[in-house]
Amino acid sequence: MVLGGTGYAAFGPRGSRDPRERNRIVLDYWEKWTRHEGEAMMKVVDAFNASQNRIFVRYAVTSDIGQKSMIAIAGGDPPDVIGLYSFNIPPYAESNAIMALDELAPRYGVSLDNYAKGVRQVMQHKGQWWATVNTAGSVALYYNKALFAEVGLDPERPPRSIEELDDAHRKLVLMREDGELLRAGFLHREPGWWSWLWPYHFGGSIYDPAGDRSTVGSPECVRAMIWMQMYARELGVDRVKKFADGFGNYFTPENPFLTGKVAMIVQGPWIANLIQAFKPDLAYGVAPFPVAAGVANSEPVGLIDTDVLAIPRGAKHPEASMEFIAWTQRQDMTEQLARAHFKPSPLARISEDFLSTHPNKGIAVHYNIFNSSRAFIAPPTRVWQQFKDECDSVVQRLWRLEVEPDAALAALQIRTQGFLDRAADERRRRAVS
Amino acid sequence: MSTSIRRNLHGLLWVSPWLIGAGAFMFLPMAMSLYYSFTDFPMLEPPLWNGLGNYRRMLDDPTFLRVVKNTALYCAVAIPLQTMVAVALAALLNGKVRFSRFFQACIFLPTLVPLIASAMVWMWLFNGELGLVNRLLGRAGITGPSWLIDQNWVMPSLVIMSLWGVGQAVVVYIAALQDVPRQLYEAGRIDGMGPLRQFANVTLPMISPAILFNVVALTINSVQIFAVPFVMFRRPDGTNPAGHFYTHYLYENAFVYGQMGYASAMAWVQLIVVLMLTAVMLVASKRLVHYRRV
Numbered sequence: 001m002v003l004g005g006t007g008y009a010a011f012g013p014r015g016s017r018d019p020r021e022r023n024r025i026v027l028d029y030w031e032k033w034t035r036h037e038g039e040a041m042m043k044v045v046d047a048f049n050a051s052q053n054r055i056f057v058r059y060a061v062t063s064d065i066g067q068k069s070m071i072a073i074a075g076g077d078p079p080d081v082i083g084l085y086s087f088n089i090p091p092y093a094e095s096n097a098i099m100a101l102d103e104l105a106p107r108y109g110v111s112l113d114n115y116a117k118g119v120r121q122v123m124q125h126k127g128q129w130w131a132t133v134n135t136a137g138s139v140a141l142y143y144n145k146a147l148f149a150e151v152g153l154d155p156e157r158p159p160r161s162i163e164e165l166d167d168a169h170r171k172l173v174l175m176r177e178d179g180e181l182l183r184a185g186f187l188h189r190e191p192g193w194w195s196w197l198w199p200y201h202f203g204g205s206i207y208d209p210a211g212d213r214s215t216v217g218s219p220e221c222v223r224a225m226i227w228m229q230m231y232a233r234e235l236g237v238d239r240v241k242k243f244a245d246g247f248g249n250y251f252t253p254e255n256p257f258l259t260g261k262v263a264m265i266v267q268g269p270w271i272a273n274l275i276q277a278f279k280p281d282l283a284y285g286v287a288p289f290p291v292a293a294g295v296a297n298s299e300p301v302g303l304i305d306t307d308v309l310a311i312p313r314g315a316k317h318p319e320a321s322m323e324f325i326a327w328t329q330r331q332d333m334t335e336q337l338a339r340a341h342f343k344p345s346p347l348a349r350i351s352e353d354f355l356s357t358h359p360n361k362g363i364a365v366h367y368n369i370f371n372s373s374r375a376f377i378a379p380p381t382r383v384w385q386q387f388k389d390e391c392d393s394v395v396q397r398l399w400r401l402e403v404e405p406d407a408a409l410a411a412l413q414i415r416t417q418g419f420l421d422r423a424a425d426e427r428r429r430r431a432v433s
Numbered sequence: 434m435s436t437s438i439r440r441n442l443h444g445l446l447w448v449s450p451w452l453i454g455a456g457a458f459m460f461l462p463m464a465m466s467l468y469y470s471f472t473d474f475p476m477l478e479p480p481l482w483n484g485l486g487n488y489r490r491m492l493d494d495p496t497f498l499r500v501v502k503n504t505a506l507y508c509a510v511a512i513p514l515q516t517m518v519a520v521a522l523a524a525l526l527n528g529k530v531r532f533s534r535f536f537q538a539c540i541f542l543p544t545l546v547p548l549i550a551s552a553m554v555w556m557w558l559f560n561g562e563l564g565l566v567n568r569l570l571g572r573a574g575i576t577g578p579s580w581l582i583d584q585n586w587v588m589p590s591l592v593i594m595s596l597w598g599v600g601q602a603v604v605v606y607i608a609a610l611q612d613v614p615r616q617l618y619e620a621g622r623i624d625g626m627g628p629l630r631q632f633a634n635v636t637l638p639m640i641s642p643a644i645l646f647n648v649v650a651l652t653i654n655s656v657q658i659f660a661v662p663f664v665m666f667r668r669p670d671g672t673n674p675a676g677h678f679y680t681h682y683l684y685e686n687a688f689v690y691g692q693m694g695y696a697s698a699m700a701w702v703q704l705i706v707v708l709m710l711t712a713v714m715l716v717a718s719k720r721l722v723h724y725r726r727v
Binding site for chain 1: 582
């Protein structure tokens with residue numbers, strides 16, 4: 001064993017070191033992005049490394065970042081900066097697995113007031129500030145203008161209500177004589193990332209943060225699911241199953257929105273990047289996802305989904321980490337990154353030409369959602385992943401018309417409330433112990 | 434120091450790498466997971482004693498009951514089917530078949546393909562719209578189902594796919610078949626046995642130790658099925674409930690939901706079930722398995 005160990009130490013593999021690391025504080029930054037998104041972040045990192053000679057940031061692409069960071073922090077060997085998803089904040093914050101920034105960030109010129117109104121929600125949890133936002137997206141309706149024109153719809157007038165969306169969908173549906181579905185106007189299950197989204201467009205929500213209550217059984221949620229089932233009934237569950245089986249993966253040219261199999265899709269700004277890469281001639285429009293009749297529509301309603309930067313508990317150089325994070329939050333850096341990701345800037349102030357020169361044609365729509373008082377975020381609870389998986393499971397059954405919305409959602413509410421209650425009970429017991 | 438003590442110390446020294454490795458990386462984690470199973474342990478905070486709470490919770494957890502049902506159903510169908518197919522293939526290849534070695538290699542080859550790669554290939558084969566399976570069914574005038582989406586076809590698709598990996602068992606069975614004394618078949622023929630009776634009364638009893646070994650190994654693997662359904666049935670809109678299995682749910686609890694205590698309790702229940710099933714099979718083998726006296 002001793003011989004083996006000595007041999008390994010003498011002749012074993014060695015990591016290659018960047019000569020620029022010499023005599024600097026080296027920070028490990030774990031981020032989820034790869035390909036063009038990763039390259040864009042690398043440029044920000046490189047700019048920071050070149051801007052001074054005290055700190056060197058090493059960028060490491062890390063898949064399943066929420067899980068791997070959790071294990072690294074629990075194991076006492078975390079990186080210095082982690083690029084999490086915004087929904088990771090509540091469980092990390094409640095466990096003090098990341099550092100609060102209330103005192104640290106202002107010392108480096110970063111203030112909550114710097115950020116767009118809607119974006120501030122994801123940075124805080126239970127009154128404390130936990131993370132900064134490096135890129136942010138809001139979710140909107142993307143539609144295919146050529147298909148709109150083909151069926152006689154005005155390509156410059158996207159649906160402004162759920163009823164208009166339904167009408168457009170019906171006109172856009174294309175079936176072969178034998179009944180095989182060739183094109184859908186809109187499909188709730190494509191790409192299916194946010195099965196819990198629809199109640200918000202019916203004036204409801206699925207979670208009440210003030211009371212820590214699940215509200216998935218509310219009348220608005222039931223109404224939203226009845227609406228979703230209407231599509232399944234009209235198109236035919238088996239027919240849609242077969243149709244959806246032919247969809248390619250999201251990040252490929254076979255994405256059904258790109259191929260024209262689905263004419264309207266609920267998506268974040270990143271899809272514009274996909275369009276640019278695989279189908280640059282696709283004429284697309286962007287609009288806030290409409291709301292149902294009777295729901296106020298003076299301001300756009302939309303989900304805000306962001307990528308955040310946090311300093312994990314046990315990070316060796318928190319001050320240096322914050323200095324790097326502050327660099328990424330400069331207006332020029334956030335705009336550079338946002339453009340490369342086809343996203344809006346998360347900051348409240350944007351440069352004059354940011355919107356007009358942005359590569360995403362619908363950027364103003366996303367930006368307006370950021371600044372809307374009716375923008376919402378994923379329920380800020382530490383059991384969100386479990387809550388969401390349970391919603392996904394029930395919505396799948398609702399889509400297949402196996403269950404009725406009122407009964408299924410009532411049961412879902414009891415079950416998800418159970419998750420919340422268990423977490424609250426654990427919190428109480430921890431406080432006592 | 435006496436010779437026997439010295440010999441024992443020498444022995445312990447030689448096995449110490451294994452002892453240290455097994456202690457540090459197996460027995461210690463097992464003991465810790467047993468402790469965690471009685472706690473609430475979100476990993477980012479210290480474990481908090483919860484008594485039997487995690488074990489009680491399983492009884493009220495509909496997802497737990499669903500994954501148990503799915504896993505039991507998969508085991509109940511896949512284990513007998515894989516065993517029957519493997520024995521049948523071994524019997525066929527053990528006869529005087531031309532290119533027998535080539536076919537043996539063809540059957541064994543898939544077991545060398547990594548599970549994830551196999552799963553990706555099968556996802557395309559089973560694609561309802563573009564997949565080869567439905568194309569072939571279509572040529573026969575049959576409209577194929579949406580194998581990976583339709584609740585009713587998820588389990589059959591997984592069981593069919595599991596047959597892809599029978600090669601290893603086939604090799605073991607062929608070895609066992611070649612070990613069956615020829616004179617037993619001759620004696621059977623003299624007694625008037627046809628091929629089927631010979632297979633039932635001579636071949637099967639003689640290869641029963643190999644069957645027992647394979648069934649035990651298959652049971653342990655099937656109860657823990659994870660990688661293939663994890664790849665095939667995890668979709669952006671959630672895991673297909675019909676393709677949600679015990680180990681996948683255990684993994685979700687540990688690393689996605691941050692409930693290591695509950696996941697540890699699930700792991701211990703799984704271990705106990707596997708041990709019980711193995712014990713039942715070993716007890717049953719006393720009656721059903723024929724060991725030759727050497």
